[in-house]
Amino acid sequence: xxxxxxxxxxxxxxxxxxxxxxxxxxxxxxxxxxxxxxxxxxxxxxxxxxxxxxxxxxxxxxxxxxxxxxxxxxxxxxxxxxxxxxxxxxxxxxxxxxxxxxxxxxxxxxxxxxxxxxxxxxxxxxxxxxxxxxxxxxxxxxxxxxxxxxxxxxxxxxxxxxxxxxxxxxxxxxxxxxxxxxxxxxxxxxxxxxxxxxxxxxxxxxxxxxxxxxxxxxxxxxxxxxxxxxxxxxxxxxxxxxxxxxxxxxxxxxxxxxxxxxxxxxxxxxxxxxxxxxxxxxxxxxxxxxxxxxxxxxxxxxxxxxxxxxxxxxxxxxxxxxxxxxxxxxxxxxxxxxxxxxxxxxxxxxxxxxxxxxxxxxxxxxxxxxxxxxxxxxxxxxxxxxxxxxxxxxxxxxxxxxxxxxxxxxxxxxxxxxx
Amino acid sequence: xxxxxxxxxxxxxxxxxxxxxxxxxxxxxxxxxxxxxxxxxxxxxxxxxxxxxxxxxxxxxxxxxxxxxxxxxxxxxxxxxxxxxxxxxxxxxxxxxxxxxxxxxxxxxxxxxxxxxxxxxxxxxxxxxxxxxxxxxxxxxxxxxxxxxxxxxxxxxxxxxxxxxxxxxxxxxxxxxxxxxxxxxxxxxxxxxxxxxxxxxxxxxxxxxxxxxxxxxxxxxxxxxxxxxxxxxxxxxxxxxxxxxxxxxxxxxxxxxxxxxxxxxxxxxxxxxxxxxxxxxxxxxxxxxxxxxxxxxxxxxxxxxxxxxxxxxxxxxxxxxxxxxxxxxxxxxxxxxxxxxxxxxxxxxxxxxxxxxxxxxxxxxxxxxxxxxxxxxxxxxxxxxxxxxxxxxxxxxxxxxxxxxxxxxxxxxxxxxxx
Numbered sequence: 001x002x003x004x005x006x007x008x009x010x011x012x013x014x015x016x017x018x019x020x021x022x023x024x025x026x027x028x029x030x031x032x033x034x035x036x037x038x039x040x041x042x043x044x045x046x047x048x049x050x051x052x053x054x055x056x057x058x059x060x061x062x063x064x065x066x067x068x069x070x071x072x073x074x075x076x077x078x079x080x081x082x083x084x085x086x087x088x089x090x091x092x093x094x095x096x097x098x099x100x101x102x103x104x105x106x107x108x109x110x111x112x113x114x115x116x117x118x119x120x121x122x123x124x125x126x127x128x129x130x131x132x133x134x135x136x137x138x139x140x141x142x143x144x145x146x147x148x149x150x151x152x153x154x155x156x157x158x159x160x161x162x163x164x165x166x167x168x169x170x171x172x173x174x175x176x177x178x179x180x181x182x183x184x185x186x187x188x189x190x191x192x193x194x195x196x197x198x199x200x201x202x203x204x205x206x207x208x209x210x211x212x213x214x215x216x217x218x219x220x221x222x223x224x225x226x227x228x229x230x231x232x233x234x235x236x237x238x239x240x241x242x243x244x245x246x247x248x249x250x251x252x253x254x255x256x257x258x259x260x261x262x263x264x265x266x267x268x269x270x271x272x273x274x275x276x277x278x279x280x281x282x283x284x285x286x287x288x289x290x291x292x293x294x295x296x297x298x299x300x301x302x303x304x305x306x307x308x309x310x311x312x313x314x315x316x317x318x319x320x321x322x323x324x325x326x327x328x329x330x331x332x333x334x335x336x337x338x339x340x341x342x343x344x345x346x347x348x349x350x351x352x353x354x355x356x357x358x359x360x361x362x363x364x365x366x367x368x369x370x371x372x373x374x375x376x377x378x379x380x381x382x383x384x385x386x387x388x389x390x391x392x393x394x395x396x397x398x399x400x401x402x403x404x405x406x407x408x409x410x411x412x413x414x415x416x417x418x419x
Numbered sequence: 420x421x422x423x424x425x426x427x428x429x430x431x432x433x434x435x436x437x438x439x440x441x442x443x444x445x446x447x448x449x450x451x452x453x454x455x456x457x458x459x460x461x462x463x464x465x466x467x468x469x470x471x472x473x474x475x476x477x478x479x480x481x482x483x484x485x486x487x488x489x490x491x492x493x494x495x496x497x498x499x500x501x502x503x504x505x506x507x508x509x510x511x512x513x514x515x516x517x518x519x520x521x522x523x524x525x526x527x528x529x530x531x532x533x534x535x536x537x538x539x540x541x542x543x544x545x546x547x548x549x550x551x552x553x554x555x556x557x558x559x560x561x562x563x564x565x566x567x568x569x570x571x572x573x574x575x576x577x578x579x580x581x582x583x584x585x586x587x588x589x590x591x592x593x594x595x596x597x598x599x600x601x602x603x604x605x606x607x608x609x610x611x612x613x614x615x616x617x618x619x620x621x622x623x624x625x626x627x628x629x630x631x632x633x634x635x636x637x638x639x640x641x642x643x644x645x646x647x648x649x650x651x652x653x654x655x656x657x658x659x660x661x662x663x664x665x666x667x668x669x670x671x672x673x674x675x676x677x678x679x680x681x682x683x684x685x686x687x688x689x690x691x692x693x694x695x696x697x698x699x700x701x702x703x704x705x706x707x708x709x710x711x712x713x714x715x716x717x718x719x720x721x722x723x724x725x726x727x728x729x730x731x732x733x734x735x736x737x738x739x740x741x742x743x744x745x746x747x748x749x750x751x752x753x754x755x756x757x758x759x760x761x762x763x764x765x766x767x768x769x770x771x772x773x774x775x776x777x778x779x780x781x782x783x784x785x786x787x788x789x790x791x792x793x794x795x796x797x798x799x800x801x802x803x804x805x806x807x808x809x810x811x812x813x814x815x816x817x818x819x820x821x822x823x824x825x826x827x828x829x830x831x832x833x834x835x836x837x838x
Contacts, residue, residue, distance in 0.1 A: 020755070024779060097778055103800065109789050111799045114777065118811050201811055222641065222812045243834030250836035336439070345830075358533065358829050359516055360443060370528050370832030379837070380530045380828060381522065392537050392620055393641045394813040397828040409799060409816040410777050411764075413789030415662030417669035418798070
């Protein structure tokens with residue numbers, strides 16, 4: 001076996017063993033580890049900034065582009081953010097061991113479910129070093145061991161953060177291998193990580209669509225993922241148009257680069273003539289490019305023609321595609337055909353139509369009269385999130401602590417036997 | 420593309436389209452389909468028996484062994500069983516559309532979860548024709564479309580059952596392709612079914628370990644599975660030994676061939692001398708072969724030596740392996756090392772030890788003072804079960820209607836936007 005193969009085997013073996021310790025760890029110990037990490041990060045700001053400066057220097061030499069360099073940078077404010085995130089995770093209820101639905105059965109046994117950790121979680125991410133902290137804290141609080149594989153350009157920053165996490169684990173008396181941050185930049189490490197089902201229970205990739213597609217295709221371990229967020233807002237002919245303007249503008253312009261940003265607007269034909277000109281005026285002030293269907297362009301002259309690709313696109317940019325539809329049925333059909341099962345919203349004052357939209361749109365988040373930008377773990381009250389899932393099994397939508405756990409059955413008897 | 424490739428593509432395409440109909444179907448329509456199928460089965464007993472006679476004739480010609488011929492046979496009693504099963508599924512609450520946890524957030528939006536079907540479920544099973552009915556009814560009630568691939572030796576029986584299910588779907592006005600039973604025996608059909616993620620959302624294999632291992636290895640679609648059931652009972656030194664005898668005998672002898680049958684007994688050293696001779700006497704009456712560790716054989720002279728393979732074995736036969744352990748820690752370590760994460764039970768009157776066992780044994784069902792034979796969807800109150808999962812993601816333990824669904828997020832607002 002290759003050198004990197006042996007390295008990853010050893011990492012896996014240690015994680016599997018540490019997962020037993022993580023699963024048994026009490027809430028107090030896990031919180032102590034998190035809060036000691038906070039202290040360590042705060043006390044070692046100098047070292048963090050120095051390690052990050054080294055990454056930035058190497059990145060600059062390699063000619064990384066500006067957005068990547070920005071994501072890579074650890075500013076004092078971003079360190080504050082990591083610290084605040086850790087405190088929030090420490091403050092969340094411990095999901096592990098929660099027993100629910102314990103009921104007596106006619107045979108006399110009691111049957112319920114206990115929430116338990118998944119085991120070993122592999123996280124693969126790109127250049128942002130603060131993901132190291134976020135992912136580690138969520139995995140630990142949910143009683144899992146984690147193997148973290150950040151982008152090679154953040155190697156020094158990630159190791160400096162790993163040192164602080166290590167101090168937290170040590171202070172709490174936990175196995176130091178509960179959180180392992182890979183310290184070798186080899187690309188092959190990812191290939192190994194996703195093909196060790198004996199050591200890794202689930203993979204969470206965080207990054208661009210290309211990375212996630214490759215991992216999903218090659219992984220022999222279950223993957224919790226979302227590929228893209230082509231989110232829709234449908235403005236029904238029974239919508240309140242003032243609310244609809246407010247929500248559409250917010251969903252499109254509050255932030256352009258997120259996976260729950262609005263990308264495609266559907267408008268019911270009877271209200272298009274009243275709704276679209278006002279919307280176009282406001283979005284024009286933000287220089288949002290409009291791409292419309294034939295009918296849309298009759299109403300909004302500045303809109304350029306939308307192609308088939310536009311209905312499928314996740315722009316992550318100040319661009320909005322607009323289509324006029326006959327009504328709710330056509331809107332639902334369009335969304336289920338072109339959408340990415342991420343987040344879709346309807347504007348309507350009609351109860352029955354709202355109910356149909358909620359039920360029939362097959363997306364991880366479905367909304368009524370609300371901005372798609374709400375699709376987020378914090379906004380949903382999950383605390384932090386490790387990612388958003390557009391898969392159907394296990395977890396859909398924002399994945400928080402609960403999504404990093406599973407439930408087993410518990411049966412309590414007093415010498416009961418099956419007849 | 421090969422002929423069978425085109426056939427499976429067409430099946431997949433139809434299932435994906437029918438899944439939309441199944442997901443929207445109301446509870447009344449689904450129940451009507453199930454109860455009309457009951458009537459059709461009852462009215463067509465002659466046809467069912469005739470089709471089955473043809474399968475039995477061909478099976479006999481091919482020289483199928485006696486247990487396989489037995490599983491293949493449709494007796495009047497087994498048809499009664501199918502009918503009773505359908506009635507029970509019709510009587511279960513509809514899981515689809517259930518909204519839970521709808522709570523207001525500080526921003527004013529309400530966030531909750533809605534239970535939704537998984538989509539298209541592929542079921543691969545062996546010779547028992549009644550699985551066709553069971554699987555179809557559960558998938559339908561949970562709002563899914565299903566593609567059923569039974570053993571080729573049951574082809575005629577399965578087609579006769581499929582005809583009755585088709586009558587049910589037609590009577591309820593549902594898409595006839597909500598339930599498709601493959602009518603081509605080609606082995607390649609399975610290979611296609613498990614590699615069409617564009618048409619199939621989850622695969623449930625039911626059968627021997629070989630079949631399940633092959634499917635898990637080759638599938639490009641998530642698989643809900645259990646490989647084997649190497650179930651343990653640990654008799655603690657604080658156990659009530661009378662209860663322990665009763666439970667151990669029931670867990671081993673109530674039925675030998677099930678996945679939740681006891682295969683390995685662990686006994687705490689301080690009580691082994693009192694417990695084991697009595698147990699050996701009773702199991703001896705049922706001709707159960709005992710295979711023990713060195714210490715066990717000192718106490719139970721008729722026990723033969725247990726090897727490393729015995730600790731891993733799922734016998735499905737009147738054989739029991741026995742090991743004497745130092746106490747709870749050693750028992751948990753043994754189970755987590757050799758067990759198959761199926762079902763494991765402790766006999767103890769000590770509350771703290773019971774709690775530790777429940778939490779630290781990493782199996783899909785963990786029990787206190789109860790027979791492992793209770794690990795079953797009916798016994799747990801799930802209604803019927805489509806199988807038992809020893810996986811960690813999505814579903815663990817018996818999988819009923821709920822395991823054939825997922826949850827999406829619903830967000831209700833009144834023009835709310837994100838700040």
